Amino acid sequence: MMPSARFADLEGASVLITGGGSGIGAALTEGFARQGAKVAFIDIAKRxxxxxxxxxxxxxGRRPLYLKADLRDIEALRAAVAKAVEAHGDVTVLVNNAALDDRHAVEDVTxxxxxxxxxxxLRPHFFAAQAVAPGMKRAGGGSIINFTSTSFLMNFPDMPAYTAAKAGVVGLTKGLAGKLGADxxxxxxxAPGWVITERQRELWVTEEGLAAHVAKQCIKDVMQADDIVGTVLFxxxxxxxxxxxxxxxxxxxxx
Incomplete structure (x- = not known):
């Protein structure tokens, strides 16, 4: 369920979301659109x-701007940012949401x-921030929200490259905050916990595993993508x- 809170300053704001076409990203795209923001989102999957x-x-009655790009291609990312700025004005809210949480064994990593x-x-988080920062300075400020994960805090064993990147996002966040705060x-x-998106259900959710996870939560509800939206809007x-x-x-x- 989408949050009921309204944030008046987000109406008309230029918002850019990476990985905004599915999962948590799709919920964020909708959530900002419901606030009346001018939303652009980048995703590799067109359909x-x-x-x-x-x-x-x-x-x-308002359409978010879909920008197809592969975030591994930094020039394509920069071009997508430029298109968002052309359509909606300088980006004042950047949400670096895109991620790929494929499981992998240590011995198999090349x-x-x-x-x-x-x-x-990790890498697109920096270069997206770099691309929007000049516009945020012109606008008199802005907000960059980077998605990390609780997985690197849990000694999760099955995706060391991913957890290393997500730990890196925290360091990047603090470094950028120190640099950009003066503007x-x-x-x-x-850092979301286990949010049960369609991808999670298709690849990793079992009835027993999900029940055991929820049992360890203080709030005994299955987390959905919409549950992350309110925090990001704030x-x-x-x-x-x-x-x-x-x-x-x-x-x-x-x-």
Missing amino acids: PSTALADRIENQL VEFWDNNHAVN SIRVNAV LASDGSRMLTAQTLIVDGGYL
């Missing part, structure tokens, strides 16, 4: 992204696999004006 834009337009993993899970640009991270809004360099864990109290 679900177009379907999402169609659905939001039909429901809300240099190519490692580099490709970080080219999705009223806030940089924070969100971080994007002036309600968090003096909040920066932080990582907010949204996991139902698992940790």
